[in-house]
Amino acid sequence: MYVAVKGGERAIDNAHDWLAEERRGPTDVPELSVDQIKSQMTLAVNRVMAEGSLYDPDLAALAIKQARGDLIEAIFLIRAYRTTLPRLGHSRPVETDKMACDRRISATFKDAPGGQVLGPTFDYTHRLLDFKLAADGETPEAATADPLQGDMPRITEFLNRDGLIQTEEPSDETPRDMTREPMEYPAGRPLRLQALTRGDEGFVLGMAYSTQRGYGRNHPFVGELRIGKVAVEMDIPELGFAVDIGEITVTECETVNQFHGSKTEPPQFTRGYGLVFGQTERKAISMALVDRALRWEELGEDNLGAPAQDEEFVLSHADNIQATGFLEHIKLPHYVDFQSELELVRKIRSEAQASTLKEAAE
Amino acid sequence: MSDPAYNFAYLDEQTKRMIRRAILKGIAIPGYQVPFASREMPMPYGWGTGGVQVSAACLVPEDTMKVIDQGADDTTNAVSIRKFFENTAGVATTEKTREATVIQTRHRIPEEPLTEDQILVYQVPIPEPLRFLEPRETETRKMHALEEYGLMHVKLYEDIAQHGNIATAYAYPVQVEGRYVMDPSPIPKFDNPKLEMAAIQLFGAGREQRIYAIPPYSKVVSLDFEDYPFEASKADHPCDLCGAEHTYLDEVIIDDAGGRMFVCSDTDYCGERQADGHRGRLSPKLEAAQ
Numbered sequence: 001m002y003v004a005v006k007g008g009e010r011a012i013d014n015a016h017d018w019l020a021e022e023r024r025g026p027t028d029v030p031e032l033s034v035d036q037i038k039s040q041m042t043l044a045v046n047r048v049m050a051e052g053s054l055y056d057p058d059l060a061a062l063a064i065k066q067a068r069g070d071l072i073e074a075i076f077l078i079r080a081y082r083t084t085l086p087r088l089g090h091s092r093p094v095e096t097d098k099m100a101c102d103r104r105i106s107a108t109f110k111d112a113p114g115g116q117v118l119g120p121t122f123d124y125t126h127r128l129l130d131f132k133l134a135a136d137g138e139t140p141e142a143a144t145a146d147p148l149q150g151d152m153p154r155i156t157e158f159l160n161r162d163g164l165i166q167t168e169e170p171s172d173e174t175p176r177d178m179t180r181e182p183m184e185y186p187a188g189r190p191l192r193l194q195a196l197t198r199g200d201e202g203f204v205l206g207m208a209y210s211t212q213r214g215y216g217r218n219h220p221f222v223g224e225l226r227i228g229k230v231a232v233e234m235d236i237p238e239l240g241f242a243v244d245i246g247e248i249t250v251t252e253c254e255t256v257n258q259f260h261g262s263k264t265e266p267p268q269f270t271r272g273y274g275l276v277f278g279q280t281e282r283k284a285i286s287m288a289l290v291d292r293a294l295r296w297e298e299l300g301e302d303n304l305g306a307p308a309q310d311e312e313f314v315l316s317h318a319d320n321i322q323a324t325g326f327l328e329h330i331k332l333p334h335y336v337d338f339q340s341e342l343e344l345v346r347k348i349r350s351e352a353q354a355s356t357l358k359e360a361a362e
Numbered sequence: 363m364s365d366p367a368y369n370f371a372y373l374d375e376q377t378k379r380m381i382r383r384a385i386l387k388g389i390a391i392p393g394y395q396v397p398f399a400s401r402e403m404p405m406p407y408g409w410g411t412g413g414v415q416v417s418a419a420c421l422v423p424e425d426t427m428k429v430i431d432q433g434a435d436d437t438t439n440a441v442s443i444r445k446f447f448e449n450t451a452g453v454a455t456t457e458k459t460r461e462a463t464v465i466q467t468r469h470r471i472p473e474e475p476l477t478e479d480q481i482l483v484y485q486v487p488i489p490e491p492l493r494f495l496e497p498r499e500t501e502t503r504k505m506h507a508l509e510e511y512g513l514m515h516v517k518l519y520e521d522i523a524q525h526g527n528i529a530t531a532y533a534y535p536v537q538v539e540g541r542y543v544m545d546p547s548p549i550p551k552f553d554n555p556k557l558e559m560a561a562i563q564l565f566g567a568g569r570e571q572r573i574y575a576i577p578p579y580s581k582v583v584s585l586d587f588e589d590y591p592f593e594a595s596k597a598d599h600p601c602d603l604c605g606a607e608h609t610y611l612d613e614v615i616i617d618d619a620g621g622r623m624f625v626c627s628d629t630d631y632c633g634e635r636q637a638d639g640h641r642g643r644l645s646p647k648l649e650a651a652q
Contacts, residue, residue: 008441076406083402084368182397182571185500312498322569325407329487332409332439336432336469336627339613340531340550343597348525 023068037061046249046278047071051320052078053179053198055248055277072200076321083179092242094230096252096275097151101228103279106155108221108256114152119227120279155224156254156271165256165269166299185312192294192315196287197276199318205282207308207318208289216293216306220272223256227279251276253284257292262300270299290314371418371451377401381419381573385564388575393538394506395489395572403568410443410468411568413485417447417466420481420564426454428462433470433610433627440468457630469532471553473609473631476561478578484547486567489574491535491545511543514585522590534592537583538576546582552596552610557582599624602644604635 024031038045038061048060052075060078067073103119106112118124159165175190183191196204211218229249233242253274261267272292274284293308307313317323369375384398403411421427427447431440435457443466444455456462459474468485476482492502495513505511514535521529528534534551538544546557547565557563563576576582586592597611602623609631611624623644626632636645 008436008438009445012438012441079402080404084374086374179399181399184397312500316499321402322407325409325411326487326569327408328406329408332468333432333437334469334548335612336550336610337532337548339597339611339627340552340595342613343595344527344529344531347595348527348529351526 023066032065034058034061034065037064043279044069044071044074046280047201047283048074048078050277050280050283051075051198051200052082054078054082072320072324076324079321087180089234091245092233092235094232094248094250096226096230096250097154099152099226099228099230099250099252100147101152101226102249103227103281104152104224105226106222106224108223109155109158112153112155112158114148117148152226154254156256159223159256159269163268165271166259166265168271183315185315187311187315189291189295189298192311193273193275193287193291195315195318196274196290199287200320200323201280201283201286203318203320203323204286204290207293207314208286211289211293211306211308216296216304216309218272218289218292219258220255220289220292221257222285223254223271225251225253225281225285227251227281249278251278251280251284253281253288255285255288255292259299265300270295368450370423371421371447371453372404373401373415373418377415378419381415384573385416385419385575388564388573389562389577391542392577392580393536393542393544393574395567395574397571398573400568400571405442405446407569408487409439410466410485412566412570412573413466413468413483413568414443414446414566415568416564416566416573417464417483418451420464420483421447421451421453423451423453425463426456426461427451428456428459428465428630429467430465430470430472430628430630431468432612433472434629436629458634459628459630469548469550470610470627471549471556471559473626473628475556476559478560480561482559482561482563484549484563484565486545486547486565486570486572489545489565489567489570489572491533491543506542509541511537514543518585518587522587528586528590528592531595535585537585539580540583543585544574544576550596550610551584551592552594554582554584554592555594597624600642601626601632601635602642604632604640604645605642606632606635606640 038057041061041064044064045057045060048063048071049055049057052060052063059081060074063074063077064071066077101117103121104114104117106116156165160167178191178194187195210216227249229247231244231247234245235242255272257270257272259265259268259270270292272288274287274291276284276287290308293306294311294314296303296309303309381398384396388394388396400412400415403414405411405414417427427444429435429440429444431437434440447453448455459465459472463479464481464483465472466483466485471482490499490502492505492514495517496502496505505513518528521527530551532550533545533548534554536544536546536554536557546554557576558579558581560578562578565574584592597613599611600607601609601611603625606626609626609628612627614623614625615621616623
């Protein structure tokens, strides 16, 4: 006999308790500390900060711990937290020219002022499992050198001086803020860049990859990729000048793209731009490629109908918190809708059967 | 008790003000989708974040709140959202439709007629009724502006040509006050006639950043054709627990042989009828009820 499904509340509480137990795992294994995650899972922490749109390694590490290592879940925790924070003001634009670089490479020149600095990269590692790590994590000390003094010149500026690359016009217009206003299309470049920098790494990577394979091809070279610390300065009205309020690590990528010229522009190189919190170079390069693909209209290029050229398509599907929420909501009960579909299908079937029978009888 | 770490009903007052403005605009332009700067909520997008934000903006401490999903108060997500408001707003909650001042719903309109003192808040997944005919927001906004709804009629016509019926069973499109075509959220079309009611109806779509509204006693017409009039359909059975013949029913499989029973999806309504002595085919025998 039918028993009404009661006790949803107790089921939820029990599920949460079980979840907490699963997160902790066997208690004979020492618990991970937030500090360990913060200092040894740094690239995961970086991704959570970037897509969570909140620069706070401690909170990101806590979120990763709470989310059992599910990074999208951790990003969600950070987003839900950040939205409750008061907006105290705006920083000045960060000066990436003054970045203290850990890594800085250019693919377009063999060498350049400032030099090629490889930094801590996986690039030339052989992807062989290191079984020593399973035993103990001790590493030899890496060699050090004195930090480079002065600003790090921008590779694309060398091209700009010769007029070979399109100049970006500075603007004092306050960009719209996608966290405070509903998205509207056409969005324009500042909003596009905001959406891309917090967009899902996998999605942005896939979009960028599609341009390389011919869906809106734009021939990118990594003009420059730099990773390092930049100062964040804020104007304090009471003081009348800007003060340093801290520093953040960011990854910046400028691509140099071929451009054959259009009705309005002479042949020259063009740029794509990526800037992402933390050491997140896959994401920053991807962002630069997608940014460049989305600029087809302002550069007078043809719309090839490629997904990566379609601003509304890219921006409305880049956010993994929106995507995962909507995707997973189909787990919620839908039996009322399903019931109405059942009745409709039964009705259409019975009408179809009745008319077949009638035809057979005639 | 409400959690003192958060503002009343979770959202800060600035955000509530922004949402209330969108709600007022929505009421002023019945059926029009008002863009609003939806916030990230501590529950996932697609799980009622739009409804939760609208409810949070409407709630005052004196309110009594009811939350239903699929017509039932005890479905897991309804329980979760009710708990959220118990914790963050500390408002009284109820399962009685009549006692509630704010009702948040997903996929149903309560069977009990609502009054002028009540607000019904719908959770909306895809607010755009034209979305599956035209995926671009830039296009659909134009179509609404120009009142260009031919595409929708063609779709309904094609359904009839192909299936002999309009093949939309839920989220059946309506036109509000003779102007905007609106998605009533995925309620079964059985509920469509109830959209003309005394209560304020507010629709919140968090992920899609839209709020819209039907003011009390507005004219709401389900799209149809003269020769294929709209029909509010339901399973052709009475409720097996309370005997009601006029309510929307869930079909429940009750044994391994695929035996079925039909019960009211509105659990509060069904419970009240049973308490009033109504009986259905599978009701427990009377002595059990006494």
